[in-house]
Amino acid sequence: MRKLLILLLATLAPAPALAANQVALDNSVFVERVTTDASGKQRVLLEEPKVVVPGDRLVFVLNYRNAGGEPADKFVITNPMPSAVRFAGAGDASPIVSVDGGKAWGALDTLSVIQPDGTRRPAQPADVTHIRWAFQKPIPAGGSGKVMFRGVVK
Amino acid sequence: MPGAKDQHLESKIMVKAPVGGARHHTLLLPSSTVALAVALMTPMPAQAAGTLAGTTISNTASASFDNGSGNQTINSNTVDMRVDEVLDVVVADQATDVPTTPGATNQVLTYRVTNTGNGPEAFALGTIANVGGDDYDPVVAQIYIDANNNGTYDAGTDTLYVAGSESALQPDATMTVFVLATTPGSVADGNRGIVTLVAAAKTGTGAPGTAFAGLGEGGGDAIVGSTGADGQDNGNFLVSAATVSLVKSATIVDPFGGSEPVPGAIITYTITATVAGSGSVSGLAINDNIPADTAYVAGSITLGGSPLTDAADADAGDFNGTRIHIGLGTVAGGQTRTVTFRTRIN
Numbered sequence: 001m002r003k004l005l006i007l008l009l010a011t012l013a014p015a016p017a018l019a020a021n022q023v024a025l026d027n028s029v030f031v032e033r034v035t036t037d038a039s040g041k042q043r044v045l046l047e048e049p050k051v052v053v054p055g056d057r058l059v060f061v062l063n064y065r066n067a068g069g070e071p072a073d074k075f076v077i078t079n080p081m082p083s084a085v086r087f088a089g090a091g092d093a094s095p096i097v098s099v100d101g102g103k104a105w106g107a108l109d110t111l112s113v114i115q116p117d118g119t120r121r122p123a124q125p126a127d128v129t130h131i132r133w134a135f136q137k138p139i140p141a142g143g144s145g146k147v148m149f150r151g152v153v154k
Numbered sequence: 155m156p157g158a159k160d161q162h163l164e165s166k167i168m169v170k171a172p173v174g175g176a177r178h179h180t181l182l183l184p185s186s187t188v189a190l191a192v193a194l195m196t197p198m199p200a201q202a203a204g205t206l207a208g209t210t211i212s213n214t215a216s217a218s219f220d221n222g223s224g225n226q227t228i229n230s231n232t233v234d235m236r237v238d239e240v241l242d243v244v245v246a247d248q249a250t251d252v253p254t255t256p257g258a259t260n261q262v263l264t265y266r267v268t269n270t271g272n273g274p275e276a277f278a279l280g281t282i283a284n285v286g287g288d289d290y291d292p293v294v295a296q297i298y299i300d301a302n303n304n305g306t307y308d309a310g311t312d313t314l315y316v317a318g319s320e321s322a323l324q325p326d327a328t329m330t331v332f333v334l335a336t337t338p339g340s341v342a343d344g345n346r347g348i349v350t351l352v353a354a355a356k357t358g359t360g361a362p363g364t365a366f367a368g369l370g371e372g373g374g375d376a377i378v379g380s381t382g383a384d385g386q387d388n389g390n391f392l393v394s395a396a397t398v399s400l401v402k403s404a405t406i407v408d409p410f411g412g413s414e415p416v417p418g419a420i421i422t423y424t425i426t427a428t429v430a431g432s433g434s435v436s437g438l439a440i441n442d443n444i445p446a447d448t449a450y451v452a453g454s455i456t457l458g459g460s461p462l463t464d465a466a467d468a469d470a471g472d473f474n475g476t477r478i479h480i481g482l483g484t485v486a487g488g489q490t491r492t493v494t495f496r497t498r499i500n
Contacts, residue, residue, distance in 0.1 A: 025217045027230035051238045051374055052211065054204025054272055062215050062230065072219035079215035084205040084237065139219070153237065154205050 022068030023139075025077065032057040056153045058085060063146045064139065071138035077147060078102075078132045087128035090149035096134065099127040206325060207239030207273030208372025239273035239370030241355040242379035248305075248330075251346075251392040255433060257339035261292070262307045263389030265331045265351045269323040271379060273371035275355050276320035281333055282350040285388065289345035292335035292391055297351075300330035307332040320356060333389060343395035343431040343487075348388045355383035396431035396487045398438060419499045421448065427482065427491045434486040440493055443477045447500050454496035455480065 030046035037043060046059060062079065066072045080102070081087055087097070096105045099113055111123040133147045205211070215230040248264040269275055283291045297315035298307060312332065323329055333349050341347070357376045358366045360383065370376035408419040415421075425442065429435055444450045455462045455471040455478055462471030462480070471480045471493075480493050 023217065023219060023221065023226075023228060025215055025228060025230040027213060027215050027233055029213055029233040029235065049235050051236045053238050053240050053377055053379075060213060064217060066221075068221055070221040072221045074225070075217065075219040077215055077217045079213065082211045082213050084209055084211045085213075153211070 023066050023072050024064070026063040026065075027079075028061045028063070030059045030061065032059065052153050054153050057088070058151045058153065059148060060151060061146055061148045063144065065144035066139040066141060069141050071140050071143075073138040075135040075139050076132060078130060079149070080130050081128055081151065084154050085151035086154050087125045087131065088150040088152050089125065090131065090147075093133070093147060095131050095147065095149065097128045097132070098130040099123040100129065102130045105130075105132060204240065204272045205237045207237055207271075207370055207376075208374065209237040211235045211237060236372065236374055237272065238374040239275075239357075239372075239376045240271045240379040241273075241275060241357055241359070241376055241383035242270040242381045243275075243277055243353050243355060243383060243385045244268045244270050244381060245351055245353050245385040245387045247351075247387040247389045249389070251390050253394045253433075254337045254347075254391045256337060256341050256393060256395055258337045260295070260309075260334050261337055261391060263333040263335065263349055263351075263391070264305070264307070265333070265387060265389060266328050267323070267331055267351075267353045267385070268328040269325050270381065271355070271383075272325050273376070274322035274324050275357060276322045277353040278317060278320060278356055279315055279331060280317075280352045280354075282352065282386075283335070283348075285348050285350050288348040288390075290338055290341045290347045290393075292337060292347040292349050294349060295334045295336060298332040298334065300332065303330065305330055307334070335391070337391060337393065341393045341395075343393055343397075343433060345393040347391040347393070349391075350386050350388050352386040353384060357383070359383040394431070394433035396429050396433040396435045396485075398435055398485075399428045399430070400440070401426045401428070402442075415499060417499050420451065421497050421499065423495055423497070425493045427485070427493075429485045429487050429489050431487040434484055436484040438482040438485050438491075440480045440482065440491075441477055442495070444497055448497035449500060450478070451496040451498055454494075456494045458492055 028048065031049040031052055033045045033047050035043050035045060049056070052058070060079065062077055064077065094107060097108050097111070098105050099111050104111065108123055108125065108128065112120040113123050113127050114120055131149055212232050212234050214232040216227055218225055218227040220226070246266050248266060252261065252263055254261045267277060269277070279297055281294045281297065283294050298312040299315055301311055301313045302308065331351060333351060335349055337347065357369050358364070358378070360378045362378055362380050362382060364378040366376040368375065402423060402425045405422050406413045406415050406419050408414045408416050423442070425440055427438065427440060450473055453461065453464060455464065455473065457470055457480055462469045464473040466472040466474070470482065471478065478495050482491050485491060
């Protein structure tokens with residue numbers, strides 16, 4: 001029996017293992033399971049999957065916490081896309097992405113991909129290889145937060 | 155609001171190889187770095203079937219920061235998910251109508267069976283010949299698998315399908331299946347006969363979402379996909395037959411300018427062969443014996459108004475002393491052939 005959690009509850013209960021430097025990053029992945037109840041209403045449940053199938057919609061949540069005594073400056077979170085997952089957006093807090101394995105970065109609509117014939121085409125979500133959140137302000141001592149993105153199992 | 159560029163951090167991006175030892179792990183390169191190198195050389199193959207069953211998807215993020223003692227990088231925990239096997243199959247008939255003729259044997263219908271699931275799967279094959287919606291039931295003799303993948307049935311080369319000894323079809327792979335059938339002799343021109351080929355996953359079929367615990371590739375579950383893990387399509391035979399009708403008529407011209415059958419009168423026979431139907435007849439020939447008490451008028455055979463010689467030679471007609479013969483060969487439906495010859499009443 002898998003444990004069903006709604007996203008809100010899940011994100012309120014991060015359990016990062018604190019590293020020696022007192023900054024922790026906790027990674028959770030949920031799959032959206034759509035169920036239909038007796039009255040025909042659809043409910044989306046977020047479930048922590050052990051197994052997935054192609055087409056499953058995943059929500060990746062990264063909780064960060066600075067438990068140290070000093071602010072963490074130049075804070076950057078990078079998540080390489082698993083190769084079997086297609087990027088499907090990151091909500092309002094649009095991160096910068098890379099479509100070339102981490103060499104060039106930018107908003108998705110500013111990037112392009114070289115095609116086999118040498119020409120370039122605009123990058124698509126499926127091209128994303130890395131996602132990055134670069135924080136402009138330091139994370140204060142004791143500060144925490146989360147970022148998320150979505151993906152679909154290829 | 156994020157968005158700043160920290161170019162100096164790029165070399166610290168962590169690309170962590172996933173853990174897990176699924177059997178087909180190496181088929182889907184798990185490292186983003188390696189996968190990208192491949193992607194730049196050749197476009198990513200279209201993954202109709204999706205990620206291979208048994209693959210482990212691993213996600214690890216990293217964070218870099220400076221809390222006063224220089225740049226540091228930490229990794230998050232790694233989340234692993236195993237990709238379960240989805241059972242899906244699509245069957246597609248390869249021709250709109252396959253022409254056949256009454257009584258013909260080893261008539262071939264061609265289908266393509268594609269494993270649209272994400273794991274290797276064997277499919278049981280079966281046929282339904284009495285589906286309805288047609289004019290007759292083809293008699294299915296055998297099912298063959300295209301052993302040399304040339305899309306054409308090759309007797310003696312292709313593999314006879316034996317239920318229970320199916321071999322696995324790889325994900326995204328397609329096999330060509332031939333159904334050999336006999337067309338009943340009683341069918342008529344324009345009749346249609348349907349044979350349905352059914353392919354069903356050996357692991358199991360059912361409503362989409364049905365799970366077969368532990369039967370998936372790599373020890374996971376096998377889950378019925380949107381196709382129900384079975385598929386079928388109709389192959390159509392269209393009977394193309396032709397019938398021949400012969401009409402023979404005679405006109406008499408007597409030596410006195412009349413039309414009386416008196417000695418010395420010349421009888422002109424006209425034989426019209428009419429071929430009807432959507433098919434054609436081959437080897438059509440007209441033979442007619444010269445009636446008793448009459449004598450053939452030498453050199454009088456015509457075909458379509460053109461004279462033919464009496465010798466058995468390159469032209470279509472000859473007279474051998476007792477009968478005339480005109481070989482018409484293959485004549486398509488809708489065409490007629492008119493032959494005339496003359497005799498004299500003794």
